[in-house]
Amino acid sequence: MLKFISTFYLIEKHYLSLSTTNTMKNHKSRRDFIKKSIAVGIAIPILGSSLLACESKETKKLKILILGGTSFLGPHQIKYALDRGHSVSIFTRGKTKSTVHPEVFSQVEHLIGDRNDNLTALEKGEWDLVIDNSGRDVKWTTDTAELLKDRAKLYMYTSSTGVYYPYLGDNITEKTETLTKEPEALESEDEKLEYWYGVMKTNSENAVVKAFGIDRTIIARPTYMFGPGDKTNRFIHWPVRLAKGGEVMVPGKVDDLVQYADVRDVAEFMIRLAENNTTGKFNIAGPTNQQTMQEFVNEAKSAFDVDSKTVLIDDYDFLEKNGVYYLVPWIPPIGKNYGSSRTANSKAIAAGLTFRDLKTSVKEMHDWWYSDAMTQEQRDKFEKNPKGVLKKEEEIIKKWKALKG
Numbered sequence: 073m074l075k076f077i078s079t080f081y082l083i084e085k086h087y088l089s090l091s092t093t094n095t096m097k098n099h100k101s102r103r104d105f106i107k108k109s110i111a112v113g114i115a116i117p118i119l120g121s122s123l124l125a126c127e128s129k130e131t132k133k134l135k136i137l138i139l140g141g142t143s144f145l146g147p148h149q150i151k152y153a154l155d156r157g158h159s160v161s162i163f164t165r166g167k168t169k170s171t172v173h174p175e176v177f178s179q180v181e182h183l184i185g186d187r188n189d190n191l192t193a194l195e196k197g198e199w200d201l202v203i204d205n206s207g208r209d210v211k212w213t214t215d216t217a218e219l220l221k222d223r224a225k226l227y228m229y230t231s232s233t234g235v236y237y238p239y240l241g242d243n244i245t246e247k248t249e250t251l252t253k254e255p256e257a258l259e260s261e262d263e264k265l266e267y268w269y270g271v272m273k274t275n276s277e278n279a280v281v282k283a284f285g286i287d288r289t290i291i292a293r294p295t296y297m298f299g300p301g302d303k304t305n306r307f308i309h310w311p312v313r314l315a316k317g318g319e320v321m322v323p324g325k326v327d328d329l330v331q332y333a334d335v336r337d338v339a340e341f342m343i344r345l346a347e348n349n350t351t352g353k354f355n356i357a358g359p360t361n362q363q364t365m366q367e368f369v370n371e372a373k374s375a376f377d378v379d380s381k382t383v384l385i386d387d388y389d390f391l392e393k394n395g396v397y398y399l400v401p402w403i404p405p406i407g408k409n410y411g412s413s414r415t416a417n418s419k420a421i422a423a424g425l426t427f428r429d430l431k432t433s434v435k436e437m438h439d440w441w442y443s444d445a446m447t448q449e450q451r452d453k454f455e456k457n458p459k460g461v462l463k464k465e466e467e468i469i470k471k472w473k474a475l476k477g
């Protein structure tokens with residue numbers, strides 16, 4: 073029996089460990105605000121959560137405030153937004169330096185503070201759009217949504233498919249119930265953290281809706297993201313491993329499904345949602361159609377011109393005994409993780425979500441990993457980790473073959 077494994081929390085653990093009101097003078101009534109919004113072309117949508125994804129004929133240049141902006145998702149949002157003529161302010165503590173698109177940071181306004189106890193830099197200013205990437209405390213999001221509700225037109229909260237934990241369904245849509253409360257009796261610390269994360273994201277989403285109203289709120293719920301700038305080291309196994317060729321271990325049963333999203337597809341979709349004033353809640357998970365783990369590896373390996381052969385290891389107990397509890401995008405689809413790769417993406421696709429070719433994503437992530445953006449020390453930490461699957465793979469395949477005769 074496989075022990076419980078935490079998915080989103082494990083995946084974002086690194087992110088979490090890395091980071092350890094005034095209203096405006098000329099306070100506008102909501103009616104004035106809506107009038108002004110209409111006048112400048114960012115109409116408060118009459119259809120509310122519209123699925124109409126038509127591109128604006130002429131994209132209005134937006135003033136965007138990103139709460140965050142310097143870690144993983146943010147730099148890609150900034151690059152895309154600037155390329156499309158928007159202007160960007162970012163609010164951070166000024167500690168984190170991006171490993172991607174360093175050139176964009178001289179083109180944005182830097183507002184420095186701390187979501188824990190210093191929002192002074194956000195007490196002035198007006199924006200068309202707030203993107204809340206760094207929200208990982210309900211109070212943080214409640215405070216910024218309240219502070220900005222009369223000075224920003226739209227508030228976009230970067231949530232997660234973690235709101236659906238435990239993943240029990242076959243088709244998890246935006247209407248599927250989300251977690252609002254942690255159960256009292258939980259078995260493991262990992263499980264507690266998984267519930268905490270889902271509850272925190274759901275209640276943060278609700279805090280935004282409460283302050284901005286449903287018609288001015290966009291909720292983005294990405295699944296596991298990967299791509300240049302990823303600091304979690306969870307997906308990099310595949311670009312690094314597949315580039316080497318030879319016998320490649322593929323964990324899981326032949327019909328185990330996977331889902332993932334290139335961070336750039338997520339970033340660009342989020343900006344386009346705001347450009348089109350498309351409000352509502354959106355699951356962001358690729359690929360377009362269902363894909364098995366084996367299909368994923370076969371497509372990903374075509375990024376490299378090397379000979380390789382896959383070895384499917386479809387015994388969950390054997391994998392666990394050998395320290396392979398998950399290997400993102402593979403998460404054993406059992407128990408509370410049954411539906412973790414069964415998130416419906418049709419609403420987001422109808423609203424304009426597109427997916428890069430996996431082969432391109434994998435190749436570009438590989439190139440980023442071996443570029444000057446990363447140090448040899450950072451690469452070694454992952455690639456030479458004696459407990460890592462990369463190091464243990466050969467031995468695991470050997471054992472598996474011996475077992476199977």
Ligand SMILES: NC(=O)c1ccc[n+]([C@@H]2O[C@H](COP(=O)([O-])OP(=O)(O)OC[C@H]3O[C@@H](n4cnc5c(N)ncnc54)[C@H](OP(=O)(O)O)[C@@H]3O)[C@@H](O)[C@H]2O)c1
Nearest residue numbers: 140141143144145146164165166167168186187205206297
């Ligand atoms: N990674 C995934 O697979 C995944 C999947 C689903 C959802 N998500 C969600 O996606 C979001 C993206 O996060 P990201 O890190 O990539 O965003 P980001 O916008 O690239 O960066 C976030 C920035 O927030 C700043 N920050 C941290 N603590 C702060 C504080 N107390 N006050 C002010 N600023 C603070 C940090 O800069 P300083 O250190 O300089 O302050 C950090 O660089 C998260 O909400 C995450 O939950 C991620």
